[in-house]
Amino acid sequence: MTLSLLAELIVMPLIAFVVGLALVLMMRRVRARIERRIGPPLLQPVYDIVKLYAKRTQVSHGIMHDLAIVMLLGGITTSVCFLPVPGLEGLARQGDLLTLVYLMMVPMLGLALGVGSCANPNGSIGISRALTAMLAYDVPFVFVVIGLAVAYGTTSLPEIIAHQQSGGIATWGAAEMPLLAIAGFIAMHAMLGKEPFEIYVAPAEIATGPMAEMSGKYMGALFVMQSFQLYTIGALYVTMFLGGGENWLTFLMKLFAVVFVSVALTNVYGRYKTDKVIRFMWTWPTGIALAGLALVMMH
């Protein structure tokens, strides 16, 4: 069994990476289409990442800058291993939803430490905004996770998926707890860090924030993180509310649908200021999530 587990631990990150790249491509294509452009070729994300990794000279700001990137890569691949996908359960039984939510914060901390050691105030301001945004969108997300855990009576992801798939669409998370699904979606959208919550990579204000001093493979690692982030957040939403993947086809369709809606929304919004992000996230999605939680606690 351990061999297959070991194989799973290798395959899951690779799948996540490939699907993530496809998601990134879709995102850029959707953006192009909205701007009445054709958009990048099929393999553009691959080209970008390979070019960044193949850079001849790269700037590092000390050992912590390098270790932070290693911690980032390690963190995102670990969190993927705890996310059950059709056929591959990985380590889902060793850690539950709460563990996964925390594991997704490790890469954020790694990025923060790396950017901090770049000694560039643009990066520091970016990270301060990123952490503030995290505080903003995690409040509704917490109520969603609690509501889910109380509704299903368990926080282990395989059980949640089993429960949702037991009665077809009727027992999907979204069907049973629509309010939590909506609040969850808004929180997930904010997690992706795209407009209107793109305050920490604001190119016009703080020179792409955390990425200001990232060159070559450091920038490549951030591109990889972006693809992993799209996959993880999309897959988490699908697992929590859309009944996870009976098989790979339906799983990918749900995943691309969720990310498509979110990405489509992104390109029609400007960028909120930091305190506007906090005020919005702590009023509407939190209110909806609280209502959902109250409903769940009712019965």
Add this chain to the structure above:
Amino acid sequence: MSENAGSRNPLQLRDQPETCRTADAEERSAWQRVIGRFADNCRARSLFVLHYCTGCGAIELPPTITSRFDMERVGVSPMVTPRQADILLITGYVALKTLKRVILSYEQMQAPKYVIGFGSCTINGGMYWNSYATIKQLDQYIPTDLFIAGCMPRPEAVQEVFLELMRMIDAGKANAWRDYYRNYDHYLANQQALFGPQWHTPTDIVAEAKHYGLMGPGTTGPHTRLLDQHAEWALDRIPEDYPERGENERSER
């Protein structure tokens, strides 16, 4: 003394008999050549343009990148900081003060990096040919891959230069950036001629060349020794009278 000692016309550079791909010294083993080939292929298709409008030509870039001409089809997209950028577009005349920022940005960019000179001002002075404040030949101060003629080329021309650059990268010929490391002393000489012997930037090009094995015959010379002699301070202890002090209007405060 119209012919400045040591200044060489980059166009002649083009005609040097560079055979196919052996210019890159360390690509010796077959495996590295395959990797190199694939890397060049990806480099050609993913170009990040530095979002730095040095002159009047920058207004041509938005139409090139947005929906009408859409350079993202071939993988070109704008990037904000020099660290992430591959191409530095010098769009129009370059005043002395702008040249300092251009050189700083160029040195902060990571190799392989490419410079494209827009318009006649960068080729031979353009309509500011007799101005005391602008430089006449861009390629004397930073190695330039391509020039576009015209007094502000239209987006089609910009598109054409991007495609030409991609073909050169694909063929492994866009190696002007090596020239900056190999003949750093020549470029430094021109720069110091303009800005005076005190001139230097926080980036340590000679050490970088040593680190990445890009040293060439012309990397160090009289001018880099002048650089070391002036910058005898170690990077840790920059002295109070850092040469750029006047530049930042320190005396104003």
Add this chain to the structure above:
Amino acid sequence: MSLLDILFLGALAVALAMALLGGTRPAGVIATLSYAALLAVLALMEPLLAQSNAAIASSVKFQIIGEEIGWSMNGLGWFFALITVAAALFASWFSSGQWGAVQYDMRRQHVLLAVNVFAMLVLLSSQDLLGLFIGWELVSWASFAMMTQRGGAAARAAYRYILYALAGAMAVLAAIVIIRAHAASFNFADARMAVAALPSATKWTVVALLTAGFGVKMGLLPFHLWQAPAYSETPGASSAFLNAISARMGLYALIVTLLQVIGTDVLTNLSVQFIWLDARDIIMWLAAVTMVVATFIALMQTDARLLLTWHGIGQGGYMLLGVLIASPLGTAGGLMHVMNYGIYQAALILSVASVMHRTGTSDLDRLGGLITRMPLSYVTMLMGIIGLAGLPPMNGFVSKWMIYKSLLEGREPLLLALAFVTTLGTILSVYKLIHNIFLGQLRQEHWEIREAPLSMTVPMLLLGAICFVTGAMPGLTLQLVDRAQAAIGVPLLAHHLGGVTLATGSLNMLWVVGTMLAMMGMGAVIFYLLGGRHRAVHQYDNYAGGHFLSADLRYHFSHEFYPGLARVIGPWYRGWIVRAEASLIRLSDIIGHAWRGSFDAGITPLYVMAALVAGLLWVRSAGGLP
């Protein structure tokens, strides 16, 4: 001569030894070794406490006014004693080298540390309410003495502490005497029977008095103002000791009184008529609100020590929350959090102390970029903040996870939400701490700074390592927690080396940490081999929009670190409690001056006249006349 006697004598011997040769160079080493010896004695006691209500009695006992007072240490006391002696060991180890040499009066610090340890051991081994109260007062006064060492601001903070502590102690005394009035004797069994028989009004007063009394030391909400300044003004090593364990004496006393003497069943059916809350809920909500308020005050601090001490108050809320849920998972989580918190808070305080030792300041706005000069202190602080924030590889995550799961199973969603929001607040404030001190641009005046000496970095790194090891293998700590849980009488939690396996979602830290390390290894491979060569550059070779960076231009963002957040939650800091305390002080001054004015011998006849008139009225009524 039971083991407990040896423990007491050992603690006294250390105090004596430090009194004699505290000033000499090897004093720190002697103290560390003696604390290690005490730790060994504690280890010897462990097998004896295996049974559920086993306790090691001490031969010291005496009769006074018909009351029987004796000392014996059960599993719970043993668990806290372990942390106390360990904290003292690391504190004295830290001060054994150069740090101790530059201190103003190191002998006094060693002596007071030993006296504090002795007082805490006495408290932790009390077997009856009166012994608990005596131990409690000794601990309060010992920590008061420790806080006044630096004089000036420290003395004022300590003075404010002792007033809070005494008010708390008097509340506890009132509660104890009320219980004694209805009980046969002071020991816990009789007290438990007496409390059960009390009318509900008296039960409410006893619970309120005990919670308020012991809550003062834990920094529960209305009484939390004293803790941060008092703990941060104490010198570095003793501050680490105080932060790690001193505030947890309140938790120990609360566990003993609320859980063992009063019992959760009594607490749960003490309900308020109209709202569905009962006593236990109210205390849990108090703990939860303390958590959130203290953490978000910590977020706004600009001094490193104050930020950490405010977090101390916040984390206290977690422990109380865990313990009060009284399910095996919750109690185990709460107690484990006591040990985890002790470890990483000590590491953080020592790291800040080493930064102060080198730079002379702990003001976050006057530091920055020290990672290049003090890497070891950086590593310690990094491990400490990951623990404090409760993120996976470190032990803080395991205990917080267990508390969350118990809150979930106890169907307390809003408390869980508050706990989670506190964790987020902690992540924000700890990043600000490590960023403003170690990351960003190095100031010119810190260019010649060197790393703290080995005598300081080794204990810090050891604490960080323990933090990681107990995080990767939480089973080690959970075994110690079993002893304490057995003493409380809560059924033991089924756990294994990696963590806890439950039907409703389990946690196996071996896998979590193992995968993280493996994936980081893979990340390193990708980073170092696949990516091309990279070169470290100087901090002035940085993107500044084309500007030439130089030494005298401060190109660093650290002041007002979360401006957006400050704009939103800034107006919420109204400082009601601070203003309440200030008005209380002013009121007592006014009354004082008024009474002093009344003592004027000249107007005594007026007083006597008034007394006589009042007396006449009283006489009429008392004498039975209509």
Add this chain to the structure above:
Amino acid sequence: MARSSELLVLPIALPIAAAFLMPVVANVQASLARWLGIAVVVAALGVAAMLAVDIAQSGPLVAALGGFAPPLGITLYADGISITLLIALLAGGLLFWAASPGDNVRSHVLMVLLMGAGSGLALSGDLFNLFVFYEITAVASYGLVAGRGSGAEAGAALRYLIVGTLGSSLALLGIALVYASTGTLNLADIARLAPERLAGVTGMAAFLLLVLGFGVKAELTPVNTWVPEVYATASARVASLLAGIVSKLAIVIVMRIVVLAFPGEQARELLLVLGIAGVVAGEFAALGSATLIQALSYSSVSQLGLVAIAFAISGTAGVAAGLALALHHALVKPAFFMLAANWRGPIDGLAGAAKATPVAAAVFVFLALSIVGVPPLPGFWAKYLLVTAALAKASPLVLLAIAVVLAAVVVEAAYMFRIAVALYGQPAPERSGPAILRGDLARATLLAAGLAVVTLTAPAVLDAIHRMAAVASDRDAYIAHVLPERGARAALSVSVGVDQRTERSIP
């Protein structure tokens, strides 16, 4: 061994006789008079010690003077409490001899007079007798407070005189009322007749007057306004004598009156109210005080208030708590005054005292800890006894008293440790902390050592106090002891006979 009841009169007679002899002797040789006075006090102390041993073995001692049977003549009654206070008075007198050798013989005479009158207060079992000795004590203390007669001292003594005489006259009125309603002045007789005679309105009025009268010396609320001024201006030794010992004698008299003459609830209620008012006034005034001396004088008012609250609680527990508090205060307050004598001026002016005189500062902190009531020091056990005794009677007023007592602890800590923090503060750069006289330091350290001994032997001391309180609070035993044949029957006939003493020893 025949009961040495005759010796009972010596501690009173000897000092008073010596007081009148000393001026004559002074004409012959000045220092001889002083030595005569001291010798007499030492003798009295010796007698008191013998009496203490006898009482400890065989219970209280009664002596009828002049051959008249108890209800008529002057009777002396000595049980555990009075003998302890007597020894404390005489030992304190010797320790804090308020007159230095060079002084005029007058102050030595006053001291000896104070000793004699004080012992009279402790021992007399007769109401009028109490009033007479109370007057003599008052006069002696006015003289001592006046001291060398400097402006401030004279002013303070005069105001003290006015308040004192006001009090004495009220006491006299009270005694008159009691005599009118019961027809007798002997405490035992009053106790026997009290239930039906003194329970009415006149009884309560008498009680009020007596309490206000004796309250002056016992620093009870309405009549203690002289305290701050007198203690601040009088010499430290006089202040410690008055605050330490004489006030205890007065409060014990009030306790006797309450226990014997007015056992009813109303009387105790009044005493409780006065006690609470005393504690609140003393504590808050001390908080607002600017100098150490002021803080200490107000603190003694509040401590006396505590003792009053304790005595207001009926039963042995109340008396035991009151006695414990009184003795603890008698031990601690003089030591405080000794320190305060050298630490005059505003509190923050004391900075650096710890560096200049570390022993004195340490003694101050030790005493402060005990007075605040930190276990295992005796102060804590006294307060603990008070709280447990009070809690047994759960009437709302008593609960208020407990709350006031506990709050008082916090306020006490506030001003005591404000001073302690100031002592350990850093002095102004050029100034160093105040120095301290070796004599005062020695006395303070001696008392602190006494306190430490009591801490170690706390169980034994508390048991002894409990036994004394049991004897003192037992009314019937008192009556039976003083009027042996009338114990049970309420016979009105007067039997004369000095030697009808029956050997009945009450454990």
Add this chain to the structure above:
Amino acid sequence: MTSQRASVPAQLDHILHEMSEVRVTPKGERRVRVDLAADRLPTLLQLLKGHGGFLHLSSISCVDWPETDEFELVYHVWSYESKMLISAHTLIAKSPGRFVSVYDIHAPAGFYERDIHEMYGVHFEGSPNLNKFILTSWHGPPPMLKSFDTRAYVDETYAWRDYNPQWLKDIAAKGGGIEE
């Protein structure tokens, strides 16, 4: 010296009349040119600002007359009420090249004087700040002077690219010009 005053508005005429030896030539419907001696200029500006409402000094320009070795300073002052522009011309000698600053009358003058100082080398007495402003790295003479030969400087400092590729030579061979 009294020029054709007729077409100058009466109110303005009245002000200018207060000063002697002032040559006024209306240049257009809203333009008036005034020529006066150098030392009278600040008084005129003060007068115009005080009485005529000429609050806005839009710019100071300088003309280099190499033949007479003089600088001509032109102060352009606007009045919003009467919507009139007065340009006061005055001549100062080039050799000392010193003139008094009008910063105290019109604050913007500080900036214009700094510019003229940098470009022409005229030193304005009392101007708040005459440091280098635009040509911070320029170490040569004031470049706007006619005496400064930019062409020679450029030839000396920069190198020209001699660029004559074959196709250019063919055109030149065919006599140049544009082929139809």
